[in-house]
Each structure stands twice: as C-alpha cells, then as structure tokens.
Amino acid sequence: MDNDSIVVEYLKIYFSSHPEHVPEDTDKAFEMFQKLHKKYKKKFITDFKQKSEKFVDRFFDDKDKKYY
Numbered sequence: 001m002d003n004d005s006i007v008v009e010y011l012k013i014y015f016s017s018h019p020e021h022v023p024e025d026t027d028k029a030f031e032m033f034q035k036l037h038k039k040y041k042k043k044f045i046t047d048f049k050q051k052s053e054k055f056v057d058r059f060f061d062d063k064d065k066k067y068y
Helices: 003-017 026-061
Strands: none
8 A cells, every 4th residue: 555545544534533524615625635635644654764764773783683
C-alpha cells in the first residue's frame, strides 16, 4: 500500500466514526479533506522517515552483534 492509500483509509475511518465533523457544503468538505490528507500524509512520511533512520543507525551501530 502506498502512503496515499494509507492516509485515505485513516481519514475514512475517522469520518465514518465522526460524521458530524463533515461540513454540509460539498466544496468546504472537499477542501477540508484535501487539507487533512496533505497534513496526515506529511506526518506519516515524516514518522516513517524517522523510524527508518533510527533503524539504519541501530543497524550500523550493532551490525557486528546481531545481523551477521
């Protein structure tokens, strides 16, 4: 699954649980969905990047001990 699909799934779950947060006007709702998608995608990518960097750092620090 790519990042866009994962973020869309998160948003679908959130708005199906909280339908009162969706505006009545379709244009406003679309703008809100776009902003939230962009925000969560950026956060998701940032978190994934940090976790990957930590793993790589640990790998090179401990490479003699565990991985070979």
